Structures are given as C-alpha cells and as structure tokens.
Amino acid sequence: MDRYGLICRSFYENPDVTQRELASILNLSLGTVNKLLGDCLEEAFLMTDMDTGKYLLTEQGLKYLEQFKVDGAVITAAGFGSRFVPLTFETPKGLLEVFGERMIERQIKQLHEAGITDITIIVGYLKEKFEYLIDKYQVKLLYNPEYATKNNLATIYHARELFRGRNMYLLVSDNWIRNNMYHKYECGAWYSSVYMDGETSEWCLSSNKKGRITSVQVGGHDSWVMYGPAFLSRDFSNQLIPLIEEAYHQPGTEQWYWEQVVVDHIKELDFSMNCQPADQVYEFENLEELRLFDPKYQNHSDNAAMQLVAHVFNVKEEAIHNIRCLKSGMTNQSFLFELDGKHYICRIPGPGTEFLINRKEEEAVYKAVTPLGITEHILYFDGKTGYKIAQYYEGARNADAKNPQEMAACMEMLRKLHHSGVTVPHTFRIRERIDFYEKICRGHEEMLFEDYPAVRARMNELMDRLDTLERPCCLSHIDSVADNFLFLPDDSLRLIDWEYAGMCDPLIDIAMCSIYSYYSQEELDHLLEEYLQHAPSDEERFVTYAYAALGGFLWALWAVFKSMEGREFGDYTIVMYRYAKNYYRKIVSEDLLKL
Structure with a gap:
C-alpha cells in the first residue's frame, strides 16, 4: 500500500481529519502517521494552513493521487x-x-x-x-x-x-x-x-x-x-x-x-x-445465517416452496431448519429440510417441465402404486404444479448399476410392478413422445445430427414392427435408472420418481435401465435374462433392443431440447444417439426385424 497516497486520500475525503483519527483509519501508530505527514509536507503533497495550523491537500497532492x-x-x-x-x-x-x-x-x-x-x-x-x-x-x-x-x-x-x-x-x-x-x-x-x-x-x-x-x-x-x-x-x-x-x-x-x-x-x-x-x-x-440476520426470512421469505412446506405441515417458516440443496436432477430441483427432527424432500419442477410432463398423470400413478409399498412415502403432491413433498430416508443409497446382486433386486421389483395388475388410464407411447420432441426441436436436430433423416427412418422401421406384435401392456416405470432405486438401511428397496410412468410393454423398463446405466450390449443381455428368469426369446430380444434404440433416440432429442434451454449434460446426447444407431444395427445383423 502506498502510505503517501493513503495520507493524501484521507485529506481529500476529510480535510479536518486529525493525526489520531488518521492513525485509527490507517491502522498505524501515531508516530508513524506524524512521520508520514512530515514526508508529505516535504514532497509538497500537503501544506499547513497558517491561520488554523491544519494540513491542506495541495495541487501536487491531488496530482499524486491521480495514479490511484x-x-x-x-x-x-x-x-x-x-x-x-x-x-x-x-x-x-x-x-x-x-x-x-x-x-x-x-x-x-x-x-x-x-x-x-x-x-x-x-x-x-x-x-x-x-x-x-x-x-x-x-x-x-x-x-x-x-x-x-x-x-x-x-x-x-x-x-x-x-x-x-x-x-x-x-x-x-x-x-x-x-x-x-x-x-x-x-x-x-x-x-x-x-x-x-x-x-x-x-x-x-x-x-x-x-x-x-x-x-x-x-x-x-x-x-x-x-x-x-x-x-x-x-x-x-x-x-x-x-x-x-x-x-x-x-x-x-x-x-x-x-x-x-x-x-x-x-x-x-x-x-x-x-x-x-x-x-x-x-x-x-x-x-440459516441470513434468517438469523434478517428476521424477515424467518416467517416471511416470500418463497413459494417455503410457504408450501409451512402450509402442508401447518407450521411457521421458522420451524423449517437444516435446509440443503440436493443434487439437481435432469428435470427437477429438490431441497432437503428438517422439521421436528424428521427430514423431508421438497421437489420443485424445473422451468418448462409443465410443457413436458403431465403432472396429473404422475399423480394418478402415485395413487395407483401406493398400495404396493414400493415407492417413496408421499406426504403432498400437487397435480397442477408438480410440487411434491416426500419422506427422506436417512442412510438410503442409490442402486449400483455395476453390482449384479443389487440389479437383481431391482429387476425383482420391476417384476412385482409389472405383475401387480395395477393400471392407470394413460399410456406411454414412444412414437408420440418422439414426434413431440422432434416437433419442439425442429431445425435443431439436423444441426446436431448430420445423419438425422436416415436414423429417423430406421426408428420408424422399428416402431412399425413393434406395432405389429401382440405384446403385453402393463404399468411401466419408464425412468428406471439405477439412481431411482433406493436401498434403505434395512435393505428394503424403493422405486422413486414416476414422472414418465404409464401403460406400456414391460420390456421398455429393461431397455431404459440399460441405456441409462450406459450398459454394453452384453450387460443388457444379462439384465434381460435376470429380469425374465429364463433365456429370452428372439421376440423378447428384438423388443428390448428396439426400445433401447428408440429410448436412445428419444432421450437424444430430449437433450437437444434441453440444450436449447441452456442446460447441458456432457456427452449424454452423443451416448444416447449412439444407442439408437448401434441397437438398430444389432437388430439388423441378427435378422430380428424379420420375426
């Protein structure tokens, strides 16, 4: 720090400043300040007023200050x-x-x-x-x-x-x-x-x-x-x-x-x-620190999520503590909070999700599967906004997609879901979803994928062939990523986040789980056999490969749309698009289209 400059600045800002005040302002001893004042007088940065004895900043002092x-x-x-x-x-x-x-x-x-x-x-x-x-x-x-x-x-x-x-x-x-x-x-x-x-x-x-x-x-x-x-x-x-x-x-x-x-x-x-x-x-x-500093935030944060939690639990906002951000998902944002010694998660739908997800359908799914005891405990769900409050399971962990024993347990849960007989009024139609994302990405998919028209034609071929098969239709999760399977401390299992769930071919869940986990084709084959509990037929292999290809194509388009919103997910778009192309080639190489 230039001490002469500090002396000159002090007199520029306050001509009446005293030596003791200078010492306090500059955190210097009084002796050091007096020495600096003497130096500034010699340099003609300051002069002494003959009538009052006060120091005055000179033109030379102002000129010296200009560099600062x-x-x-x-x-x-x-x-x-x-x-x-x-x-x-x-x-x-x-x-x-x-x-x-x-x-x-x-x-x-x-x-x-x-x-x-x-x-x-x-x-x-x-x-x-x-x-x-x-x-x-x-x-x-x-x-x-x-x-x-x-x-x-x-x-x-x-x-x-x-x-x-x-x-x-x-x-x-x-x-x-x-x-x-x-x-x-x-x-x-x-x-x-x-x-x-x-x-x-x-x-x-x-x-x-x-x-x-x-x-x-x-x-x-x-x-x-x-x-x-x-x-x-x-x-x-x-x-x-x-x-x-x-x-x-x-x-x-x-x-x-x-x-x-x-x-x-x-x-x-x-x-x-x-x-x-x-x-x-x-x-x-x-x-928490801000709430202690400004009392407004204790009960009047003007935040929709905080107001919702207070309303649902019939408490004042000040009762909500230990608020922490959870890792943002690809679609939603969530935060963890504590109330009366218990922890909960509040999910807030991400911007634009009302355009992509039917929350009324999601609400219907949660109501339908609750008796099965396989999902998280929901305390509040708004079918209009998509706000959700659920119990937080202390010590829970996500399934490990590379752990065969854990994935076997996940497949057992999917079988329980698929064989439960539970139904909902809506269907997950992958053709409709692909058409929808293609429409909202129009003009962008060709920019990102040079061969998009050719790959789109191959996906049409797969969907047309699927339409000719008399396949079972049951409630399917669709978003069966390993992260949505939670192992609780007592080793029980829960399946969470049912945003895309609907009636569909059950093998779509096996395909989606595989591509979400970035599985190889050999790993997918093993997962399929684990789910079926027997060697798959050619038709079952075709259906699973077809949904892996179509799922990759669908989520690549979804990622394109998200990138248009300013959200990026690394190499996710490329990986999904590769699944679309590679599984189509697999189907063709094994003549599975001709079944």
Whole structure:
C-alpha cells in the first residue's frame, strides 16, 4: 500500500481529519502517521494552513493521487447459490433482499456514492434477472458461459480484459457491506479482511508489519481471514492476469477459486490486508445465517416452496431448519429440510417441465402404486404444479448399476410392478413422445445430427414392427435408472420418481435401465435374462433392443431440447444417439426385424 497516497486520500475525503483519527483509519501508530505527514509536507503533497495550523491537500497532492483513481468495478454474480435453496431456485443470491434492499443494489449504490459508475456484472445463472440493473444503474452485463461447470477462476478469466491496465474493485454480488468502504482513490491492491475468533474454515492470512500478505492457509483459528471485496490495482492486475490465464488452461483447475492463483504466487505479488471492523462485512454462508440476520426470512421469505412446506405441515417458516440443496436432477430441483427432527424432500419442477410432463398423470400413478409399498412415502403432491413433498430416508443409497446382486433386486421389483395388475388410464407411447420432441426441436436436430433423416427412418422401421406384435401392456416405470432405486438401511428397496410412468410393454423398463446405466450390449443381455428368469426369446430380444434404440433416440432429442434451454449434460446426447444407431444395427445383423 502506498502510505503517501493513503495520507493524501484521507485529506481529500476529510480535510479536518486529525493525526489520531488518521492513525485509527490507517491502522498505524501515531508516530508513524506524524512521520508520514512530515514526508508529505516535504514532497509538497500537503501544506499547513497558517491561520488554523491544519494540513491542506495541495495541487501536487491531488496530482499524486491521480495514479490511484479507481476506474471501475466488477461484480461477480454468475453462481447458483446452492446453500440458499429454495430461494435461489427463483432468485439469484445477489438479488436477495437484506432489510428490504437487494444485496447487489446496496453495493452498486455504495460504489456510486464513491463516484464509481463504470460497473460490470458477471452473470450466468438466471442471467435475465439482472437485466433491469442496466436501466436502473447503467451497469453492463458480461455472461460467463462456464458458470455451471467451473468455479470463479473461470469467471475472472472471462472478465480479465476489464482489469487489464485499470484500477478495479472486485466485488461479490451476495456480500452485504454495512458502511461504505469504497473510495475514489485506492492506493494499492488489497483484499478485505475480518478477524475471526476460534476455529474457522476461511482462508487465514499472515502479514508483515506493513500489512502485506505473506502467506495464506485454508482453515485456522483466531485469525484475520479473506472476507468480502478486493481491489486490484493496474500494476497488480498486470502481474495477475497472465497467471490467471496460465492457471485457467491447466487441467485440474476447473474448481479453483481465483484467489488460489494469488496464494500460489503470494511472494511475487504486493497484496495487502484491508482490515475491517467487526459487523462491517457479511458473507452469508447459508439461508440459516441470513434468517438469523434478517428476521424477515424467518416467517416471511416470500418463497413459494417455503410457504408450501409451512402450509402442508401447518407450521411457521421458522420451524423449517437444516435446509440443503440436493443434487439437481435432469428435470427437477429438490431441497432437503428438517422439521421436528424428521427430514423431508421438497421437489420443485424445473422451468418448462409443465410443457413436458403431465403432472396429473404422475399423480394418478402415485395413487395407483401406493398400495404396493414400493415407492417413496408421499406426504403432498400437487397435480397442477408438480410440487411434491416426500419422506427422506436417512442412510438410503442409490442402486449400483455395476453390482449384479443389487440389479437383481431391482429387476425383482420391476417384476412385482409389472405383475401387480395395477393400471392407470394413460399410456406411454414412444412414437408420440418422439414426434413431440422432434416437433419442439425442429431445425435443431439436423444441426446436431448430420445423419438425422436416415436414423429417423430406421426408428420408424422399428416402431412399425413393434406395432405389429401382440405384446403385453402393463404399468411401466419408464425412468428406471439405477439412481431411482433406493436401498434403505434395512435393505428394503424403493422405486422413486414416476414422472414418465404409464401403460406400456414391460420390456421398455429393461431397455431404459440399460441405456441409462450406459450398459454394453452384453450387460443388457444379462439384465434381460435376470429380469425374465429364463433365456429370452428372439421376440423378447428384438423388443428390448428396439426400445433401447428408440429410448436412445428419444432421450437424444430430449437433450437437444434441453440444450436449447441452456442446460447441458456432457456427452449424454452423443451416448444416447449412439444407442439408437448401434441397437438398430444389432437388430439388423441378427435378422430380428424379420420375426
């Protein structure tokens, strides 16, 4: 930190500041402050008023300050905020209100008060929610395309040109800053620091007598920690940006924080602690902390899911605790919560799912299979919205698709379902589903699949042949992925998530289970024999292979549609499309079409 610059800035902001106040502001001894004041007088940065004896900032001092003028600010706001579910299912974390004011807006206004108006917000998750800030505060938005798969090292990499050659604040949208800590001039690169008593998992700092950070370690006790905003001077950024670029392109850094780059090169970088008083900077770690800080969130979160849970259980929102995000599925979002010592899951349908899934049909399936005792215990289901609240089974685990004994148990459950005689009014028609997804993907499937027309014709051939067979029709799960089979601590088994279930050929469940598990053809054959409890006939092999091909084709189209919505699932699209082609070839090579 440039101490002469800090002295000049102090008199620029408050001409009446005293030596003792300076010592407190700059966290320096009174003797050091007096020495600096003397130096500034010699450099003609300050002069003494002959009448009052006060120090005055000179034109030379103002000129000296110009090198430290802040050019702008970058606010990162791309992440999901999983520890704030269910609020962040609807609203990005930075747009949550604290005492009636959105956290990101509070920081923008504080920056404006300091004369900083060149502000760029890095967006990703629910990026459209931030668009109004362009009109309200004349900010700019920059999209981070990797927000869902990488940590904030990638965020800073994509924003790196905003820092190059400039003095810039780096803020996090979900920080709450009590008193304005921003300035027109900053005299060296720093990271906001607060003191934490006791054990902490934060990044703990060591520094020399001048406040320069000398080392950082994750976790410690009774320590100053990295906490809140940072300031990157142009000199600091010119050193940092090449290091950011190098780290970004290294394998294995996808989940790095940008601060890790600083830590790895801390001896080369002049980076100081900007020590803040207690209760000045807040980084809410989870919804529980926010509820303690702002009483509004205890009973009036204005969140549909929280209000629903409170209504279903006839409690106030404050009774709902230990809220945690569960891994988001391909279609829905879910969160875990605790109430009266018991744990439950609330499922929230993902955006657009009402267009894809008939929730009334799903509700009918749950009602039909409840007497079988094979599904999760449902406490609430809304056939209009698809909201579902179910018991959470402590210690339960998903079936292992590579474990033969576990898959044998799963096949036994499917046989129980298929032979139960339970029926529902609706049918799962794979031709209708393929036609539907093709229609909503029109114009995109050819772009992704060069040979789509030829493969589509082969799928038609399989469906036409299936239509000629007099096959059994029973209630089938359709989404029989291994993850939907739950082994409870007592080794009993449950089959969950019946969104696609309907009347269909039972062998579709064997085919779907196989392709969802990325099985080879040999593994599919083994699973089919396990299910049938005998060697399959040629017809049974054809039907299973045909549904494996058609299922792959269907889910490839589904993934295309999801990508149009901005959701990506890695190589899932390619794997499913390969199943469509490979199982068709298998059927042809074994003359199974001619049965």
